[in-house]
Amino acid sequence: MKGMTEIVKTVSKLLAGLIFFYGIYIVLFGHLTPGGGFAGGVIISGAFILLIVANGIDEEKLRGEKEKAVSLASLGIFLFWIISIIGLCMGTFFFLNFLGKGRPLNIFSGGTIPLCNIAIGIEVSAALCSIVIAFILVKKGDKK
Amino acid sequence: MFVILVLLMILMIAGAVVAIQSKDLLSAVISMGIVGFGLTLVFLVLQAPDLAIVQIVVETLTLIILIAAILKTTMKESKAEKSAVVIYSAAATVILLIILLSVFGNTFKDLPDWGCENLRMSKYYIEQGLEKTGAENLVDAVILDFRAYDTLGEATVLFTAVMGILAVLRSKGRKK
Secondary structure (H helix, E strand, C coil): CCCHHHHHHHHHHHHHHHHHHHHHHHHHCCCCCCCHHHHHHHHHHHHHHHHHHHHHHHHHHHHHHHHHHHHHHHHHHHHHHHHHHHHHHHHCCCCCCCCCCCCCCCCCCCCHHHHHHHHHHHHHHHHHHHHHHHHHHHHCCCCC | CCCHHHHHHHHHHHHHHHHHCCCCCHHHHHHHHHHHHHHHHHHHHHCCCCHHHHHHHHHCCCCCCHHHHHHHCCEEECCCCCCCHHHHHHHHHHHHHHHHHHHHHHHHHCCCCCCCCCHHHHHHHHHHHHHHHHCHHHHHHHHHHHHHHHHHHHHHHHHHHHHHHHHHHHCCCCCC
């Protein structure tokens, strides 16, 4: 995949880090401010897609990135299922909020809710990245 | 607030009509963006910032992907031949719309009025949410604690969609 002009490349390299950290902020503070795992995950994947579209990346490297993205998506959904099943293993019900509630309005509060947010964030960002990479790769494969 | 909502709805409907009618596919996609970003404004007016964040990011990503696809392929709409089937399908659509609207009209009679007293369940969430879960953002408290089954299903559906796309677009097995 070919990249764009030099201006776009420079600006995208400057902005991608900011977008990435904004996504992480949305995920981590999901239980305090608006946002959460889904919104933050989509923003994080937006940073990676911006870099891929603006800078261009060769096909072999992109294939390796796809493998990593798919395994990260699997890891995220696996973590979410583990968190949900722990309550069942402790002898009570599904999705038990087994951690302490913590002080309200603090970042360490809400029990398992921040952990669920992080797991969903990993899963959604990796899933959207792998969808876009899969579409880019199939377009290249059809040309021959 | 109601006037702003009605104006936004009219703008969104106009955008959708332009998207259907325009011959140029690029302008059709951009007018589809009017619908999505108008929906973002509607969510902000109705004080739902969680939904607005998700809607604006997903809308931007979708527009980028659609515009990239159009730039790579064709800009013009392919012409379909008109036949008698069009009349039948239009009549079927109108009849279905009338049935749907009458059903919705009957349903909305039983709902509480707009902006009035909350239902019993949501009142419980609003009053007891912070105490029971410890999370200040009530939307997150609902989707990840009170109603976490739904979120688990959503995440699993997204994962299944990714697996399906990868299976359909795989490079092995496409050679003949």
